Amino acid sequence: MDNPETKSAEKAAAPRKSRKGATPTVRDVARLAGVAPMSVSRAMNNPDAVSPDILQRVRDAVEQLGYVPNLLAGGLASKKSRMVAAVVPTISGSVFLEMVQALTDALAARGYQLMLGQAGYENSREDALLEAIIGRRPDGVVLTGIMRSEQGRRRLLASGIPVVETWDLTADPIDMLVGFSHEKIGKAVAEYLHRLGRRRIAAISADDERAVRRNRHFAETVLALQPALGQDPAAVPTCIVPAPTSLGSGRAGLRALLARDPGIDAVFCSSDMMAQGVLLEALASGIKVPQQLAVVGLGDQSFSRDLYPPLTTVRIDGTAIGATAAQLLIDRAEGKPVDERIRDVGFVIVERGST
Amino acid sequence: MDNPETKSAEKAAAPRKSRKGATPTVRDVARLAGVAPMSVSRAMNNPDAVSPDILQRVRDAVEQLGYVPNLLAGGLASKKSRMVAAVVPTISGSVFLEMVQALTDALAARGYQLMLGQAGYENSREDALLEAIIGRRPDGVVLTGIMRSEQGRRRLLASGIPVVETWDLTADPIDMLVGFSHEKIGKAVAEYLHRLGRRRIAAISADDERAVRRNRHFAETVLALQPALGQDPAAVPTCIVPAPTSLGSGRAGLRALLARDPGIDAVFCSSDMMAQGVLLEALASGIKVPQQLAVVGLGDQSFSRDLYPPLTTVRIDGTAIGATAAQLLIDRAEGKPVDERIRDVGFVIVERGST
DNA sequence: TTGAAAGCGCTAACAG
DNA sequence: CTGTTAGCGCTTTCAA
Numbered sequence: 001m002d003n004p005e006t007k008s009a010e011k012a013a014a015p016r017k018s019r020k021g022a023t024p025t026v027r028d029v030a031r032l033a034g035v036a037p038m039s040v041s042r043a044m045n046n047p048d049a050v051s052p053d054i055l056q057r058v059r060d061a062v063e064q065l066g067y068v069p070n071l072l073a074g075g076l077a078s079k080k081s082r083m084v085a086a087v088v089p090t091i092s093g094s095v096f097l098e099m100v101q102a103l104t105d106a107l108a109a110r111g112y113q114l115m116l117g118q119a120g121y122e123n124s125r126e127d128a129l130l131e132a133i134i135g136r137r138p139d140g141v142v143l144t145g146i147m148r149s150e151q152g153r154r155r156l157l158a159s160g161i162p163v164v165e166t167w168d169l170t171a172d173p174i175d176m177l178v179g180f181s182h183e184k185i186g187k188a189v190a191e192y193l194h195r196l197g198r199r200r201i202a203a204i205s206a207d208d209e210r211a212v213r214r215n216r217h218f219a220e221t222v223l224a225l226q227p228a229l230g231q232d233p234a235a236v237p238t239c240i241v242p243a244p245t246s247l248g249s250g251r252a253g254l255r256a257l258l259a260r261d262p263g264i265d266a267v268f269c270s271s272d273m274m275a276q277g278v279l280l281e282a283l284a285s286g287i288k289v290p291q292q293l294a295v296v297g298l299g300d301q302s303f304s305r306d307l308y309p310p311l312t313t314v315r316i317d318g319t320a321i322g323a324t325a326a327q328l329l330i331d332r333a334e335g336k337p338v339d340e341r342i343r344d345v346g347f348v349i350v351e352r353g354s355t
Numbered sequence: 356m357d358n359p360e361t362k363s364a365e366k367a368a369a370p371r372k373s374r375k376g377a378t379p380t381v382r383d384v385a386r387l388a389g390v391a392p393m394s395v396s397r398a399m400n401n402p403d404a405v406s407p408d409i410l411q412r413v414r415d416a417v418e419q420l421g422y423v424p425n426l427l428a429g430g431l432a433s434k435k436s437r438m439v440a441a442v443v444p445t446i447s448g449s450v451f452l453e454m455v456q457a458l459t460d461a462l463a464a465r466g467y468q469l470m471l472g473q474a475g476y477e478n479s480r481e482d483a484l485l486e487a488i489i490g491r492r493p494d495g496v497v498l499t500g501i502m503r504s505e506q507g508r509r510r511l512l513a514s515g516i517p518v519v520e521t522w523d524l525t526a527d528p529i530d531m532l533v534g535f536s537h538e539k540i541g542k543a544v545a546e547y548l549h550r551l552g553r554r555r556i557a558a559i560s561a562d563d564e565r566a567v568r569r570n571r572h573f574a575e576t577v578l579a580l581q582p583a584l585g586q587d588p589a590a591v592p593t594c595i596v597p598a599p600t601s602l603g604s605g606r607a608g609l610r611a612l613l614a615r616d617p618g619i620d621a622v623f624c625s626s627d628m629m630a631q632g633v634l635l636e637a638l639a640s641g642i643k644v645p646q647q648l649a650v651v652g653l654g655d656q657s658f659s660r661d662l663y664p665p666l667t668t669v670r671i672d673g674t675a676i677g678a679t680a681a682q683l684l685i686d687r688a689e690g691k692p693v694d695e696r697i698r699d700v701g702f703v704i705v706e707r708g709s710t
Numbered sequence: 711t712t713g714a715a716a717g718c719g720c721t722a723a724c725a726g
Numbered sequence: 727c728t729g730t731t732a733g734c735g736c737t738t739t740c741a742a
Contacts, residue, residue: 307635
């Protein structure tokens, strides 16, 4: 009677019942509603595919049990995690906040969740982070101007996860791209300041790759517009500060610049926060803005319009970047065709009192 | 030879092979390494539990296949998602950034990931967000001064997920708590300004519940210290602005306050960004800070020390809150006992040039 | 429309 | 220390 055969038969015949207190599952709901588990699944994910009667019974049961579907299980079975991972260098710089916010909102609106990762400005953690991300099988990844390592790019590509790179416009994106041209910004700001009659133009810039690239074009354009300066890039005084930038680095930057060349009449800063520092330092040292010094920022943060004087800055539409990235990823996840894989959201120089 | 029996036997004997191009699984690794899937699992999660020989073979196979464990499957089986959800009112206000950053870092360091949710300042989305969170069965949830709805609290409690509430000190936390007392801050700042000899004290405050509470204690303390003012709360001019606060709302706030009472000699702002707006507005209208007007902020953001004049503010250690919350949650997830469920990280008034 | 069967990829539990 | 077995809770697939 207790031989192996009967034992295993008994086991198979007696599925564990739902212990009281445990989180309810589809089976509990199905039992209560008097339908098959599959019908519960359908009622929740595709209400149109079940009869009104079943739908109602399932909803009642769900309500009564306080059932919340386990998305891990759902994701495993369906190979859709309804989750998107975003990687930013650091959240504290706050330049990407607008984008992260838009991303979170746009995703949430369509039932997706955001997983946030910070890569740091040094690429040490990049690999571990990538592993953690791929391991969760997100439906998409949003990269913010990072993933320099060729190996990282390959791994992402190999994982088959849709990727949107942002905040830049590179020639060969891994997959999709929503960004703007740092080169064009550098050029445009140089031309703008030159047009205003400024002839002792300087810059304070972060040391990350994009900022450096932007700045190179900025300096080159200034030189091209003022042949008298010659070809030496040093003719455009530039102060490089470590990322992330801050108000303090802006103040220190202007001091450093003035020590080198007191006659500077314009500064292009690689962030609005830094530009604010420049404004403050000028104020503290009695330099009149914009009369003696024109200041241009980057980002058009919410505070910039309220500064004293209001800050002229390069507006980048972080909200558009975030929303577009979410859109692309969700479309892809839901099998819709994505027409343009590369989107240039552009930029605008917003002219205010500081120039 | 092709009768049903042999067929089913064949089926059992021929598990689908790993199709080329598909993501590798434990089974693929196990086959390549010549071990059981379970040994692969052990080698990855608990290397000490397998022999060096197996460990090496598994590692080689993992490397060769580019295997990345599916954490959804792992989580489903082990009931540990190695994921923590954080809910903030909004990320753009930036007051919580330091905390979110610390949280992300502390979690990442121990192999956990952060899921970010924005509840908004209106409680409309709260319910959907909660559902999305619980559905992913995170190992913990960090709440930032929200979850007002009693139903929401109940659902969280019922889900059995460890919860850390932050940024406040309430009498009856859902579970754990890391925060500070808004009441004490209000009282402390009032006493501080009074001690400086200020007698026309005002406030500009956000309209969220915590700010309101902080402010009530602020006003009450001012009144208690200046009996001549009587008991009317209106004797402490207060400008309420909608959250999230901004530099612009600080400027507008000061204008509103001065219109009501031009003799104001001190303002307590519910955020550093707003205090900065007050500083700027004062500058623009020729009011000397701190001589004519003392300004106190809240948060000690990184820019505050570099303002002109440097801002006196209430320092709140967001990093400590984030790190502690992560610690509590991870300890709980790993079965370690948590001794104190309520932690008061306190606050400090950092005295600088604006007072 | 509805249901039954068969996993998704992993790990807990137990046997060897 | 290593392997086997049996699911975790859901959805895909196919049959009714």
